Every structure is written in C-alpha cells, then in structure tokens.
Amino acid sequence: QKEVEQDPGPLSVPEGAIVSLNCTYSNSAFQYFMWYRQYSRKGPELLMYTYSSGNKEDGRFTAQVDKSSKYISLFIRDSQPSDSATYLCAMSETNAGKSTFGDGTTLTVKP
Amino acid sequence: AAGVIQSPRHLIKEKRETATLKCYPIPRHDTVYWYQQGPGQDPQFLISFYEKMQSDKGSIPDRFSAQQFSDYHSELNMSSLELGDSALYFCASSHGGGEDEQFFGPGTRLTVL
Numbered sequence: 001q002k003e004v005e006q007d008p009g010p011l012s013v014p015e016g017a018i019v020s021l022n023c024t025y026s027n028s029a030f031q032y033f034m035w036y037r038q039y040s041r042k043g044p045e046l047l048m049y050t051y052s053s054g055n056k057e058d059g060r061f062t063a064q065v066d067k068s069s070k071y072i073s074l075f076i077r078d079s080q081p082s083d084s085a086t087y088l089c090a091m092s093e094t095n096a097g098k099s100t101f102g103d104g105t106t107l108t109v110k111p
Numbered sequence: 112a113a114g115v116i117q118s119p120r121h122l123i124k125e126k127r128e129t130a131t132l133k134c135y136p137i138p139r140h141d142t143v144y145w146y147q148q149g150p151g152q153d154p155q156f157l158i159s160f161y162e163k164m165q166s167d168k169g170s171i172p173d174r175f176s177a178q179q180f181s182d183y184h185s186e187l188n189m190s191s192l193e194l195g196d197s198a199l200y201f202c203a204s205s206h207g208g209g210e211d212e213q214f215f216g217p218g219t220r221l222t223v224l
Contacts, residue, residue, distance in 0.1 A: 034212060043115075043201055043215040044154065088153060095205075098144060098167050099213060101153035 006102025019076040023089035030091040079109045115216030132187040136204030143185040144203040
C-alpha cells in the first residue's frame with residue numbers, strides 16, 4: 001500500500017462547478033501538506049502549502065487538512081477551463097524534507 | 112520572479128550512454144531535490160542536498176550520482192542508461208533553513224533509445 005493515496009479520477013465537471021480533490025495517507029509523521037497543479041509535460045506548480053491541521057484559503061482554492069483522519073482535500077470554487085490539469089497532493093515530514101506524492105487526479109473543466 | 116532552471120530541457124541518449132542533468136535553484140535557496148516522473152506516474156524522490164551535503168536519499172539507482180556545488184546548483188549524473196530511465200526529471204529547490212516550500216523546475220525530458 002502506498003503512503004499517499006489519491007482519488008484516481010479522471011474528473012470532468014462543467015465550468016463554474018465546485019471541485020473536491022482528496023488524498024489519504026498512512027504516515028502519521030507527515031506535517032507539511034502540499035497541492036500541486038501539473039499541466040501536460042510541465043513541472044508541478046505549487047498551489048497550496050499547509051502545515052498541520054486546519055484550513056487555508058487562497059482565492060478560489062481552499063486546502064483542508066485533518067490529521068486525525070489522515071485526510072486532506074483541495075476545493076476549487078467557480079472552476080474554469082484553465083483549471084484543467086492533473087492535481088497532485090504531496091506530503092513531507094519536515095519543511096526541508098523530501099515530498100511523497102499521490103498518483104494525481106486529472107481534472108477537466110468543460111466550458 | 113526567478114524560478115528553478117533546468118538544463119537541458121530535452122535529452123536523447125542511447126542505451127549504456129551517460130547523461131548529466133543540471134539544476135539551478137531559485138536565488139537564496141540552499142536545498143535541492145531531484146525527482147523522477149515516469150509516464151503517467153507521480154514524481155518519485157531520488158536525492159536531495161542541503162548546503163552542498165546530501166540530506167536524503169530515495170530510490171536512486173547506484174548508476175546515478177548527484178552533487179551540489181558551491182553556487183548551490185546541482186547536477187545529476189546518470190551512467191549506463193537503460194530504456195527504463197526514460198522519464199521527466201524534475202529538480203525542486205527550497206530554503207532549507209526556513210519553512211519554505213519546494214518549487215519545481217520545468218523538468219528535463221530524458222529519452223533513452
């Protein structure tokens with residue numbers, strides 16, 4: 001079993017929909033939680049970076065971390081076609097440590 | 112703002128050849144990470160350096176080696192290349208002394224024929 005499991009998708013939603021992306025993990029030592037967006041043949045682009053449990057909001061994006069359940073989520077409000085990409089969750093034990101990634105969820109937002 | 116720079120962006124090699132990938136971190140970042148992403152796969156951690164010293168090691172084959180230089184750039188050296196080494200190789204950098212996240216470069220696409 002992988003340390004980080006991500007809802008596989010693919011996910012297809014109409015423009016304007018609210019999108020929920022989720023990951024679970026088994027390593028209780030993870031303290032830092034990240035969401036990356038990756039367009040085809042490009043490097044992962046950091047979207048959200050959170051430490052420990054709680055919520056963090058940045059524009060249309062909200063990241064939630066529930067360490068007691070070992071569960072993290074990324075919500076995208078008012079989704080746009082430009083949000084179409086693969087979204088990767090990632091986690092690390094320390095702020096300068098290696099990241100362990102989920103498999104990614106491919107999202108398509110249809111106009 | 113300056114981002115992580117990787118070179119070359121594309122590289123084609125034959126089996127058993129060697130390859131060198133270069134990574135230039137964001138200015139003032141002292142930590143570099145290397146990841147390998149196969150087709151349809153998530154990035155897999157290979158190795159990292161903090162202040163020019165190896166800080167962590169993942170699933171890096173013995174045929175690969177890496178180092179970080181005095182100007183903080185890093186090079187990943189790959190020898191005896193195999194077909195299975197074909198992948199995207201990403202470098203990420205962070206400021207290891209603080210609570211900075213990792214920022215990824217655009218990647219080097221290595222194709223081994």
